[in-house]
Amino acid sequence: MSKTSTIYFQYIKNYYRSRSFFLMLFLILIIGFMMSYFSVKYVNDLPKFLGGSVFPSSIKVEVFYYLWTLVLLYVPVFASVFFGSPAISSEIENKTAYYIFPLPINRYKLFFGKYFAAFTVTLFIIGLYMVFELVTLTYLLGTIPVTYFLSSFLMLILFILSIMAVTFLISAIFNKNTYAYITVFVIYYIVFEAGAFIIELLYKYTPVYFLNEAGSIIERVYININPGNAFVSHVDINPAPFSDIVLSGMIMIIYTVVALVIGMLLFDRKEVS
């Protein structure tokens, strides 16, 4: 077994025994049950605030999958904060670096082993939610839009990889978990979310190169409406075009690669002093 995979399995073990994991598990189960409950309740009578009067009944399947996927824009961010924010900073703050750094292993193997472990645990949590989604919607609607679902899932994986990479980069900058937690929240919800909101408000333009905007493709593969675009008047109830999917995918890949490279370089130079 390679050293990277040894690190990977070890950190998976550490993650799934952690309080963060059980908290996320609890949250996702609550959300899954609530979504199932509301789906059963509103399957034939979607309320107006959820677009009941806008969407034609012919796209009912896409609408429900779209609404379920809305949650997936936020769960990866929370999971990244829980699993990714302290990933590097905790080694310094908790003094585990004194144990792990003198071991005969290159730091980039340590970094990537941890990264993929955090990714796997996040994917597992989100996978549970998707089981709720598939079971509930297959039971209620009797069909799965396979192509859209797979496209959405592929984009979701890219979104998790990219948000986790950005989180690892931030974690590699700090020596305190709290700073890493706060910074991830600030970057995602102030810089990205509020930034996109202000740009749309002022310029009626969607900054597609923001990670949150690129990530919105995971639901736009069903219906091309970004719920965050409050000031962009264009509403398209068709699925996002292929070119949008490719563009969003590319943006998320670029975020992933750049954040991982910088994060890894920072981690390689990290000192415990």
Added chain:
Amino acid sequence: MMEIYMDGLTKNYGKIHALDSINLKIEGHGCTGLLGPNGAGKTTMLKLATNIIKPSKGKVELNSVDVSVYPERALENVGALIEQPEFYSYLTGYEILEFTAKIKGLTKGEFASEIKRLGDLTEINSFLDRKTGSYSRGMKQRLALSVAMLGNPEIIILDEPTFGLDPKGMVDIRNIIKSLAKDHLVLLSTHLIYEARELCDRTIIINRGKIEYDSAMAPERDLIKITAENNINISGDKIRDYTRNGNVFIIEKNGKVNNADIIAELMEQGLRIDYVEKYDNLEDIYVSVINGKITDNISS
């Protein structure tokens, strides 16, 4: 091959010189002790040797491999206990050792025999199946020592290994270090002079980031301490020099002379001797170094 080599090793934190152009070579088995006051640079030196921090200038080579450039290869035959390490709190002691063994490349069979050896040696068997988050300071220190010794590495680097232990724990760890020094290169940092005296074959005193004394460069003088009933002036071919404080004489031998010959000569001169012991002058040297009195033994 067992060798630690430091060449112009320097570590600066802003304007503070934590370590200043250290040149040092330690080879072969035995225990080398780093002595010095708090903040002298002992731990900084060990952190640089174990890739926990990077040098501002210079390098550390372990068995001829640069630690900063090739950490994985340099550290593959090294065990280290630096400061008071913590472990992943959701893992048991056994899982920590198992993980360490995989990183060090041990087979399952080798790990099984190592667990048995280290379990007996460091007395960790009784709490190996507990999560490390519930360990006391002493338990963590014993586990950390086991991690350092796992796989029987040639070079063992220990930073104040008896810190935080109860008296029995201290004695146990010192006995382990004594035994290790017989066939390993042990680099030990301590601020306890008696610990260095008891354990180390070579003593290096660091102060303000520099090596101020190295027993390998200036072997300690062969001294005996005589407590007498009376107080007279003494002399003779076998005595190079002596100091007297009341009835206590510190005598430096003139070459390789038996204690019995010196005692006989002194008794002939009329000295009524009560007690004779080897005089260890490490404490005096340490105080002199820290006070800045010894300056001609800087390692170069």
